[in-house]
Amino acid sequence: MYHCDFPGCDYETELRSQIVDHHIIPRSKGGSDKDSNLFRCCPSHHSHIFIPGMEHGIHSKYSEYSIVIDNMLLSTGGYVLEYHYVNTDETLYSSITSRQFITSKK
Numbered sequence: 001m002y003h004c005d006f007p008g009c010d011y012e013t014e015l016r017s018q019i020v021d022h023h024i025i026p027r028s029k030g031g032s033d034k035d036s037n038l039f040r041c042c043p044s045h046h047s048h049i050f051i052p053g054m055e056h057g058i059h060s061k062y063s064e065y066s067i068v069i070d071n072m073l074l075s076t077g078g079y080v081l082e083y084h085y086v087n088t089d090e091t092l093y094s095s096i097t098s099r100q101f102i103t104s105k106k
């Protein structure tokens with residue numbers, strides 16, 4: 001089963017193709033394809049990610065539900081996601097523990 005990395009999301013699927021590899025630092029700004037730059041999420045959460053300063057595409061638009069990913073830090077047993085909603089200044093932290101499928105990636 002593949003899961004969405006977004007905290008609290010219970011989306012799961014048997015199809016890897018249903019999970020979106022979102023680049024935290026966009027490729028157009030030099031972001032890599034490494035796991036440490038990839039936030040794997042369901043199509044719904046992907047559509048809510050807003051990247052400030054992005055001029056084109058899905059992440060250039062925002063609504064009151066938009067999520068800004070500030071950082072994803074490697075931590076023991078997974079990653080810690082640092083993010084905030086576009087309508088608040090509060091930064092939220094959450095562990096990503098659902099990434100077991102990464103280790104099986106060839």
Ligand SMILES: [Zn+2]
Binds near residue numbers: 021049
């Ligand atoms: Zn994306």
Ligand SMILES: [Zn+2]
Binds near residue numbers: 004010011045
């Ligand atoms: Zn999700």
